[in-house]
Amino acid sequence: MLHWGDQTAPKVHFSGMGGTGMVSVARLALEAGWEVRGSDNPLYPPTSEMVEALGVPLAAGYSAVNLDWGPDVVVIGNALSRGNPEVEAVLNSGLHYMSFPEFLKDTVLRRRKPISICGTHGKTTTTAITSFLLDKAGLKPGFLIGGQPLDFTHASRLGQEDGPFVVEGDEYDTAFFDKRAKFFHYLPHIAVVTSLEFDHADIYEDLEAIEKAFRLMLRQIPETGHLILCSDDPGALALKEHAPCTVHTYGISENADWVAEPGTIVNGIQSFTVKHHDSIMGTVMLPMAGKHNMQNAMAALIVGTLHGIPFDTLVTALSSFKGIKRRMEIFHQAQGITFVDDFAHHPTAIRETIAAARSMWPDQRLTVLFEPRSNTTATNTFQSELAESMAGADRVVVGPIHRPERYTDDTRLDRNLLAADIENKGTKVTVADSADAIVKFIRASASDGDVILILSNGAFDGIYEKIRAVFD
Structure with a gap:
């Protein structure tokens, strides 16, 4: 049970519940014992199905009346801004409000050991593979995945306190009142950066602005933590000199700590051999095509080894990974x-x-x-x-x-x-x-x-x- 102040069953309202991240965080709140309600404009599949599966009251449209039930906190979605009736009602009334990354940080992540999967590409797949491998090894991780994983019933799970929590570390901004990247809220013990390129031209002026955000994100990692970087991506690899912790690199390039040597692909299953500092760790059979998915799997394998999971156990589990909806x-x-x-x-x-x-x-x-x-x-x-x-x-x-x-x-x-x-x-x-x-x-x-x-x-x-x- 999570606590809010002196209450053991606090109430939270999600304004803009239909967002992918919002509905996943709402599920975490439900799992933790919160009373949950929300509001949004008319929704359509698959989002409407995800919200319906929560089984909580959802108001159609935005109105100050939707907040009359007296929530202890209102989580405001990134799609909402000034002029929205619920935003204005929150500001006028003095209700406690937060973004979903801030809510996730304060109510979930502070009591767990976050693994933040960041990068321009591959975040969702790498988050899903990492969660799957830790789960198969019996660690019962919590997770928040930015897509629908085929190996789990839902895209989020609370997990155990003091245990690992795998979260997709998005560099997009947080809310209309917090223009920082979402990943600044995620307190990583382990951070992965799959890639770093220019993206989100509506948020970032240029590549340097994104690079600065990533460099600042690294300052949250404790000195006892770990940073995992893709050495095939120049932008990601350049972060190495800014790391306050142990760095692990991976990729197809021979200069990486962890090297993937591509093999064959047959019936959608690609094989590759993994080397760690010239020592052969084993051969992986990955049921996903593409060099990018080989790289994503490598990052997840390193996270698994950092949690003490035998490499053979990770390889066996990875061969049964089903994937994510809308990813090939x-x-x-x-x-x-x-x-x-x-x-x-x-x-x-x-x-x-x-x-x-x-x-x-x-x-x-x-x-x-x-x-x-x-x-x-x-x-x-x-x-x-x-x-x-x-x-x-x-x-x-x-x-x-x-x-x-x-x-x-x-x-x-x-x-x-x-x-x-x-x-x-x-x-x-x-x-x-x-x-x-x-x-x-x-x-x-x-x-x-x-x-x-x-x-x-x-x-x-x-x-x-x-x-x-x-x-x-």
């Missing part, structure tokens, strides 16, 4: 066509995901359906890099920009220029203005054996349901 997930197969969903929305992640798909289906035509949705891909920040990242596909369909009115003409992604640049690299491109148009194009042009890879960090205007309806 085959979500539909029909008429000889394989439909794959992935969350990639940065040029590096897109390139690596396409390469992973190529390794899984080397002899099949690969069509990429791309939604410019995030601030990274809907703007022209990575105009040329996006073209480079998609050149590995046979065909690319560039979908409509999500909420294009958010951007000015001089900052918005130029879809026609993107298409021309990709075609100059030898890949066929179609520009479509709706999900319906994309599905119609695929219906007319796809054939037996094709692989259709969807890249989006959102709903893509319901394209998944439209595909299932057309390809039954």
